[in-house]
Amino acid sequence: MNALEIKNLTKSYPDFTLDNLNLTLPSGCIMGLVGENGAGKSTTIKLILDMIHKDSGSITILGRDNGDNIKLTKEDIGVVLDEVGIPECLTVNQVGKVMKHTFQNWNDAEYSRLVQKLALPDKKQFKEFSRGMKMKLGIAVAMSHNSKLLILDEATSGLDPVVRDEVVEMFSEFTRDESHSVLISSHIVNDLEKLCDYIAFLHKGKLLLCEEKDLLREEYGLVHCSIDEFQAIPFNSVKYKKENAYGVEAMVLRNAVPSDIHISPISIEELFVFMVKEAK
Numbered sequence: 001m002n003a004l005e006i007k008n009l010t011k012s013y014p015d016f017t018l019d020n021l022n023l024t025l026p027s028g029c030i031m032g033l034v035g036e037n038g039a040g041k042s043t044t045i046k047l048i049l050d051m052i053h054k055d056s057g058s059i060t061i062l063g064r065d066n067g068d069n070i071k072l073t074k075e076d077i078g079v080v081l082d083e084v085g086i087p088e089c090l091t092v093n094q095v096g097k098v099m100k101h102t103f104q105n106w107n108d109a110e111y112s113r114l115v116q117k118l119a120l121p122d123k124k125q126f127k128e129f130s131r132g133m134k135m136k137l138g139i140a141v142a143m144s145h146n147s148k149l150l151i152l153d154e155a156t157s158g159l160d161p162v163v164r165d166e167v168v169e170m171f172s173e174f175t176r177d178e179s180h181s182v183l184i185s186s187h188i189v190n191d192l193e194k195l196c197d198y199i200a201f202l203h204k205g206k207l208l209l210c211e212e213k214d215l216l217r218e219e220y221g222l223v224h225c226s227i228d229e230f231q232a233i234p235f236n237s238v239k240y241k242k243e244n245a246y247g248v249e250a251m252v253l254r255n256a257v258p259s260d261i262h263i264s265p266i267s268i269e270e271l272f273v274f275m276v277k278e279a280k
């Protein structure tokens, strides 16, 4: 089963259109949604969660339309958005007690384990938490009610590199069981590169690509060569190129490049930057 299927999703604001978006997240997988500021990542996530209304298209979450019975679906979705909606005066333990009454499948033991793992203070009130601590608490809650799908909007951005690494590991553990999946948006492409099975690039409301991460690395590469050598690379396999006095740097489709030209691996971040530049 697919955890999430988005078909022909469109939403227009006066200066922005999320344009005919199609995405499929298979169960057991992690998808990273990458995009510049204003690309449409939060709009997509809000549409999935039915927080805003779509103009057209369909969204199916865990086999159910997101408009139908969304309350039931929300039990199965762990959500971490930019603002973690937790009452200011609560401590970590009190949050656990409130959530036990909010979610049918609340798991106290899992919550305690995650709170400890993320080194959250037990005496402080939520209003005294730093931004990173707030995100960590949001993540612990989202992962403690037996959710099948985690949806995270920029949830790792406020975290320091060590904690980010731990959280990335927690998400990987979560999807080791094939029935759990994650959709995560982030500017920090390096985190997504480590974590994700699928990468989706959004640019100005349009999907530039959505592909398995390993396939992207197999398909694309970087070439640094002289202008003469570059003539031997078929034009339609060059996805982006930059010339300077020393030669050419180009993003290419590997299988079309003559074997005597060296191809270096390309990172997901480089791929994203080149694709956005090409699309501009």
Ligand SMILES: Nc1ncnc2c1ncn2[C@@H]1O[C@H](COP(=O)(O)OP(=O)(O)OP(=O)(O)O)[C@@H](O)[C@H]1O
Binding pocket: 013, 014, 015, 016, 035, 036, 037, 038, 039, 040, 041, 042, 043, 044
């Ligand atoms: N309620 C709204 N009314 C009008 N325009 C909106 C509204 N919400 C979002 N937009 C516009 O939609 C576009 C996409 O915004 P969105 O928040 O989805 O981007 P994003 O990719 O999440 O960006 P960021 O990385 O900066 O958070 C922006 O141009 C934004 O101004």
